[in-house]
Amino acid sequence: MKQAIVDAVIAALEQELALRLNANVQSNAGAAFSAAGAEKQRDTTGYEAAHLARGHAMHAIHLRHRIDELKAMEVEDFTGQEIDLGAIAEVEMDGAVDGYMLLNCGGGTEVEVDGKTITVITPESPLGSRLMGNIEAGFIELPSGLEGIILDVY
Template sequence: MKETVIAAVIQSLEKELERQARANAQSNAASAFSAAHAEKQRDTTGFEAAHLARGYAGQALELQHRMDELKAMPVEDFTGQEIDVGAMVEVDFDGESDTYLLLNCGGGTEVKVDGCTVTVITPESPLGSRLMNNFEAGFVELPTGLEGIILAVY
């Protein structure tokens, strides 16, 4: 199942990359148009659009790099091992079970596979940092004070 989840995450990130490419193209077009049609000396619209385009381009490059790493990442089984990047973890918070996939990119991405919703978290996130190096049947406490029990690690 983990392979299917990772494939769905990659597909979702590819859509995000396409969205960023479109936004970059729009910002570049706006930059060129504004520079050619500036009405006042202090009209900074073109400069702002160019700055925005550079930001989108940088984000797109970073996302592409992370996706390449994700595509090359071996799919491991973390059963009985410490939780690390690549682990899928089921956690119970107050009687509700949620499934998370710990990856270096795509934090917040949700995918639905075989009726199960899986949320991508990163090691930098509050939950991701608390799960790292933990084991199945361990406890996890978030900075908010919410406590959970690690039910399964895949």
């Protein structure tokens, strides 16, 4: 099941990558069109479109590296171990039980596998930083004051 979750996250990130690449193409086209048709000396539309295209390209490169890291990641079982990258933790907060997978990218991505919804969190997130190093049956408290119980880790 864990590999299916990682594969679903990769698929979601690859969709985002495709959107970024398309946005880059569109921004580059806008930059070329605006530069050719600039009517006034202070028309910065082409410059702004080029700047936007560069931002999309940089984000796409970063995302491609992260996707490659996920593809190379070995899926491990964290049962009885401290939570680290690749672990899935089921946490109860305010009476609701939610599943979270700790990864180095894709924070906020939700995937559904085998009828379970898993939300990707990163170590930099408030919940991710609180989960790191804990084991199941541990209590956590978020900076917001919300408390939770780690029910299961795998």
